[in-house]
Amino acid sequence: MEFLATLPNNLLLYVVVAHALFAIGLYGMLFRRNLIGFLISLELLLQGVGINIMAFGTYLVPDPIQARITTLFIIGIAAAEAAVFLGIAVAVFRNYQTIGVDELSKLKG
Amino acid sequence: MNISLLGIVGYLVGIAALVGLNAVILVWLERKVAGHMQFRLGPMEVGPHGILQTLADGIKLVSKQLVIPDEADKPLFLLAPIVSLVPIFAAMVPLPFSETVQAWELNIGLLLIIALGLLNTLGILLAGWGSNNKYALLGGARAVAQILAYKIPLLICVMTIIMMTGSFSLRDIAIAQKDTWNVLYQPILFIVYIITVTLETNRSPFDFSEAESELVAGFHTEYSGMGFSLFFLAEYSYMFIAAGLATVLFLGGWHGPWLPGVAWTLIKIYSIIFLMMWFRWTFPRVRIDQMLSFGWKILLPLSLINFIITAGVLAL
Amino acid sequence: MFDTVIHDVYYLSFAMILVLVLGGGIIAVTSKSLIYCFFGLVSSLLGVAGLYYNLGSPLVAVMQIMIYIGAVCVAIAFGISLTRKTEDEGVKPPDIKAAIPVVLVTAMLGSTLKGLEGRHIVASAHKADESLIGWMLLKEYLLPFEIISILLTVAVIGAVTIALINRRIG
Amino acid sequence: MMDCCYIKEVVKGFFSLCTGMRVTMGNVFTRPATIQWPRKAAPLPDRFRGHIMMLANDKTGYPKCIACTSCARNCPSQCITVTGKKPEGEKKKVADRFELDFTKCSLCGLCVEICPVGALDFSRDYAMASYTRNDFAAMDLLQGLGSPF
Structure with missing residues (x-):
């Protein structure tokens, strides 16, 4: 019970959650059949990274500001990445009338 | 933890009362203004001048059956x-009503x-999708499409004010306007803000996601009873909230002579709401493409130029 | 008595945040319908914002909501509505490949925990001066900050260009 | 050149919006054109045509109608039924039954025009309502008047 009480302020919990989110994202990237689903999984994966950085930066570094700035940068980069990804997805859909990952295998050449 | 449970419950009850009372008054006011x-x-x-009409309507609405369409996505x-x-x-929580009255x-x-205003749009999208109705879906899709056209000018407006004040805290922004209200420095920005806020709250002439003349009732076509209310x-x-934000950002929050702060805040908020109602009953609805080009071609450059000029003036 | 209640409320809300993060994530990757995935992602992002708040950084939490839900999720909703032709393709049935994330992440977690053994916790959540972030962004981190703004601009222009390529040719 | 026109258009549009807002604000301060019915009712015009009604003889209080049936004969919709008989000791007939089928009546007023004794007139009753159609199929116009029989 005492362990539970310290849980919200426990580095281990955040690390485990972050890794779980990372695993979920990775699973989605392997098994989704749709480019947009792919992007959604990618975002989850980035969330895992973000939580990890925030948790480490908060508990292990004397100055937590750096971790926050890094997280903000990650959020910004994720936004840019999502924009490019969606642009590609829309262009692919225009050209091939599908965004299913399996159908797009002819891109191999 | 230095917050007491009693305080939290008190705030919750207060905010709930505010939300309910405000809706009752505004629906009545809207019909009166119209x-x-x-x-x-x-x-x-x-009641005298129909002031209890909304209450009667509300009771009727709540007692009605919530109809869920068969094909709808129930959850x-x-x-x-x-x-x-x-x-x-x-x-409602961070909105200051006076120097001391703030949740x-x-x-x-x-x-x-x-940020919370953005979540509201997701609710509209959810309703549009969940109803499984093409009008509702179009309404939801429009809500998402217009978000980009107004959010950027709105954010630039807000950023200009933040630049002038140097704080994200609504209270600090209001305190900084003790002598001169921001609207005197930034009249154009105030107009841009009011227009974007009209867009944001889905009010006519920009009520694209409800669009009675095109989309039946837009995203809430399928809702009845409690869901609709x-x-x-x-x-x-x-x-x-939008009017409250305008009050704090441009009209000096609770500052004003003679009356207590809360009274001034409420007077300003309801004046801005009245302005929005005035828009609604004056202007015809615009088409969505007109709105999008208006957002990108007029609001965005206007707010951006204003931002740059303000930055230049502040730097000097 | 109130204090214990408020602690209970606090733990309850923290548990809810965890459910939002993990439950939303699981919905986001396993659900058949793309729109369910989308809302799973939204709930997961909201939960992560809650975690950031709990780590003592309301600013990052709010930025998370603003940028992820206001920009990224809206863009994804756009993408879904622009590319939806028929029913969604759903997910492949799980096979041996499902072991990859499990094994990989378990290994990562193991090594992380191993690495953490020697470290001692120097700080704790709930205290930081967030107003420093602005100063640091404009002083020490000015270059990365500017690079990110350029990256964002380039990315948006690039995305529009890519999406318009076909239209120009056709 | 282009930019100049654009800015001009924006400014012009803004002022036209202001004009519109002035108009609606003016409306707020003018008297409402509506009347709060049924609290208040608009005055009926003098020539208002309601359903026809039977006038009473001022002295006796009996119906003025002498049962000549010219109204019934002239009625294009044939919606009037009149019968009458002579009360004892009188020379003229008096209607003992005068029914109007209001479901057919087109309010043309020919009966009022033709009546030799001016016994018919348009009533000013404009808010008639009933749950059944039959209430209007045979309206008894002699109701409320005195009868010599």
Whole structure:
């Protein structure tokens, strides 16, 4: 019970959650059949990274500001990445009338 | 933990009362304003000048059956009104009514309100999708499409004010306007803000996601009874918050002579809401493509130029 | 008595945040319907914002909501509505490949925990001066900050260009 | 050049919006054109045509109608039924039954025009309502008047 009480302020919990989110994202990237689903999984994966950085930066570094700035940068980069990804997805859909990952295998050449 | 449970419960009850009372007053006011602008009187029967009409309507609405369409996506359909209302409920928290009357002084209150406003749009999208109705879906899709056209000018407006004040805290922004209200420095920005806020709250002439003449009732076509009234509550509370933000950002918050601060805040908020109602009953609806080009070609450059000029003046 | 209640409320809300993060994530990757995935992602992002708040950084939490839900999720909703032709493709049935994330992440977690053994916790959540972030962004981190703004501009222009390529040719 | 026109258009549009807002604000301060019915009713015009009604003889209080049936004969919709008989000791007939089928009546007023004794007139009753159609199929116009029989 005492362990539970310290849980919200426990580095281990955040690390485990972050890794779980990372695993979920990775699973989605392997098994989704749709480019947009792919992007959604990618975002989850980035969330895992973000939580990890925030948790480490908060508990292990004397100055937590750096971790926050890094997280903000990650959020910004994720936004840019999502924009490019969606642009590609829309262009692919225009050209091939599908965004299913399996159908797009002819891109191999 | 230095917050007491009693305080939290007190704030919650207070905010709930504010939301409910505000919706009751605003629905009545809207019908009155509409009536008088069209040479009518509006509701007159229930209570003096029909002031209890909304209450009667509300009781009728709540007692009605909540019809769920067979083909609807049930969990999403039921979740949507709640998702739409809860962020609005939460956005009441950092709004200052006077120097002391404020649920929670938060140093990033402004950002919080804007972020929560975005969640409201998701509620509309959810309703549009969950209803499994093409009009509802179009309404939801429009809500998402217009978000980019107004959010950027809105954020630039807000950023200009933040640049002038140097704080995200709504209270600091209001205190900084003790002598001169921001609207005197930034009249154009105020107009841009009011227009974007009209867009944001889905009010006519920009009510694309409801668009009665095109989309039946847009995203809430399939909602009846409680679900519909929750959407209504969300819309009118959102108007209140948007007007409250305008009050704090441009009209000096609670500052004003003679009257106590809370009274001034409420007077300013309801004046801005009246302005928005005035828009609604004056202007015809615009088409969505007109609105998008208006947002990108007029609002964005205007706010951007204003931002740059302000930055230049502040730097000097 | 109130204090214990408020602690209970606090733990309850923290548990709810965890459910939002993990439950939303699981919905986001396993659900058949793309719109369910989308709302799973939204709930997961909201939960992560809650975690950031709990780590003592309301600013990052609010930025998370604003940028992820206001920009990324809206863009994804756009993408879904622009590319939806028929029913969604759903997910492949799980096979041996499902072991990859499990094994990989378990290994990562193991090594992380191993690495953490020697470290002692120097700080704790709930205290930080967030107003420093602005100063640091404009002083020490000015270059990365500007690079990110350029990256964002380039990315948006690039995305529009890519999406318009076909239209120009056709 | 282009930019100049654009800015001009924006400014012009803004002022036209202001004009519109002035108009609606003016409306707020003018008297409403509506009347709160049924609290108040608009005055009926003098030539208002309601359903026809039977006038009473001022002295006796009996119906003025002498049962000549010219109204019934002239009625294009044939919606009037009149019968009458002579009361004892009188020379003229008096209607003992005068029914109007209001479901057929087109309010043309020919009966009022033709009546030799001016016994018919348009009533000013404009708010008639009933749950059944039959209430209007045979309206007894002699109701409320005195009868010599």
